[in-house]
Amino acid sequence: MTAAHSPEESSRPRYTYLGPEGTFTEAALLQVTGPEVAELLPCTDVVTALDQVRSGQADRAVVPVENSIEGGVNATLDTLATGTGLRIVGEMLVPVTFTLCARRGTALRDVRRISTHPHAWAQCRRWVAEHLPATADDRSDAVVHVPATSTAAAAALLSEGPQPFEAVLCSHLSAVRYDLEVLAENVADNPGAITRFIEVAAPGPLPEPTGADKTTLTVHLPDNEAGALLRMLEQFATRGVNLARIESRPIGDSLGRYSFSIDAEGHLSDERLREALIGLHRVCPVVNFLGSYPRADGVPPHLRPGTADADFRAAREWVAGLGSH
Incomplete structure (x- = not known):
């Protein structure tokens, strides 16, 4: 049964996110809004958070999409x-370091x-292998991972x-929120790790x-055509559109069929990106077009000569004028 909401709550925007409270996702969400202006709704998994937006039960969702270590x-x-x-x-970047915590009275030895996402x-895992168990001479006694749906879920x-x-x-x-004892801070194999x-x-x-x-897209390639991936990439390259990320994912209907998840530099209103989409x-x-939005780091793209909006407009005007002479 869905809990009843007060008129004040129902008038505020509803944000779902990967919960429970205390996740890095909540830290990202707090870059966008807070409990004073929005209703924050933790979800047990990413799929639920997104599906509630899809069904209209929530207005926005904040979910992790990329990690600098794991992709x-x-x-x-x-x-x-x-x-x-x-x-x-929109997108948000959160630096990620971890705290090793336990119930009070638990010693590192x-x-x-260890449970975590x-x-x-x-x-x-490298830090864990080097530091735990602290007194074990037999590495067969090494610490093992117990998977959790989120870092905060394990703590809860x-x-x-x-x-x-x-x-x-x-x-x-x-x-802090779950009143656990800190055994070690700043735990990380790569101190510069960031999650997007x-x-x-x-x-x-x-x-x-x-x-x-x-701009984020999902693209399928034609089946059994030699050079299909090259032709897809050429649509970006010939228009001077740089790809910030490209990953293959199985489509799921049969073995060997993949789609590509792509982040392209630029906005749908940019001439070079519109031309690439036409191609x-x-x-x-x-x-599938999944949105154009500001980069979190604010870094503008480096435009190759001939790929600025003015260059595309000038080229079209030149072609349009050819038949009038």
């Missing part, structure tokens, strides 16, 4: 690629099982009572171009 977040990429009714309207484990479970793990890797915010998050809404007017934008539509059977 794309498959649950997000696949949910965006299937179905309709979602647009990316007692830790043999798989992406978090991937960013900390441990705070409720004994679990089949002794410690968690989570954010410092989770350690996206803000997702229902289709509507696009964010205004800023000159430092991204993609001619040579690819499926092209």
Whole structure:
């Protein structure tokens, strides 16, 4: 049963995010809005957070999409690629370091099982191998990973009572919120790790171009055609559109069929990107537009000579004038 909302709550925008409270996703969400102006709704997984926007139960969702160590977040990429009714309207970057926490009274030497999200484990496993178990001479006694749906979910479970793990890797915010004892701080194999998050809404007017934008697409290639991937990439290259990210994902209907999730530099209003989309539509059977939005780092693209908007307009005017002479 859905809980009743007060008139004040129902008038505020509703934001879903990968919960529970204390996740890095919540930290990204707080870059966009806060509980004083919006209703923040933690979800158990990425799919639920996005589907609530798709169904109209929420206005926006904030979910992880890419990590500088592990790459794309498959649950997000696949949910965006299937179905309709979602647009990316913004992105946020969150530096990621972890805190090793346990129930009070637990010593570092007692830790043999650590629960956390798989992406978090991937960013900390070298540190864990070097530091835990602290007194073990036999490496067969090494600490093992217990997967969790999120870093904060692991912390929340441990705070409720004994679990089949002794410690968690989570954010410092989770350690404080769930009253866990900190065994080690700034745990990370790569101190400069960053996770990229996206803000997702229902289709509507696009964010205004800023000159430092991204456009996200999902593209399918023709089946059994030699050079299909090259032809797809040429649509960007010949128009001077740089790709900030490209990842293949299985389509799922048969073995060996893949789609490509792409972040292109530029906005739908940019002439070079519009021309690239026209080219993609001619040579690819499926092209899904998932939004144009400002880059979080504010870095504008480097334009190759001949690829500025004015260059495309001048070329079209020249062609249009050829028949009048």
